Amino acid sequence: MLRFTKDHEWVRVEGDEATVGITDFAQSQLGDVVYVELPDVGRSVTAGGEAAVVESVKAASEVYAPLTGEVSAVNDALGEAPSTVNDDPQGNGWFMKIKMSDKSQLDELMDEDAYKKFVEEQE
Template identity: 65%
Template sequence: MTTYYSKDHEWIAVDGDIATVGITNYAQEQLGDVVYVELPEVGKTVAQGDEAAVVESVKAASEVYAPIDGEVTEANDGLADEPAKVNEDPEGGAWFIKLKIGNSGQLNELMDEAAYKAYVETL
């Protein structure tokens, strides 16, 4: 499994033609305590850069953007009941959606872990 990162602080783990999407640890730290997560319906098609989900914290609401084109095959419905999981395990069990990859070429526009860490250091 290969993991990529976006400048909007989403991570995307690719396994075959399915990509799991969530927010990075940096993003959850910026948000603070997450109190609400809104996820898309299974079957929804998203384009790169489109809003794919919404996460709200005690500080602010923020969109989670689709890092690539795809169709939602699964949503992590457990986050609706336990949104605080986003703070506890943002780059693991607190993933937001799984996508059937629509354009694998878009992965080349994303960063690897080292490039993402370097990017975050500039913020």
């Protein structure tokens, strides 16, 4: 199941764990990603709160936690190859995994069709 936020993060749910990254739209708006600052494993994150930072040639942007929980893994490969966020934003360019504390928060996120409509309204 894939869900999206209005801040252009995506969430892929597997059991009680959610993999999080930024959408293709977000990476295209940022331009070439040159640095990613990831949270520490074990850190508690709150839905809507800052969880990571992505820097591009254009700007630095916060990446917000779409769900409340504990960071269970981070994509250390982005330290060596931040451009993976541009090349495969919804695959190998993932940022973190969150062990969700409240799965009902998923109901507040958009499905793929709703997100596409939302992006069209932004352009």
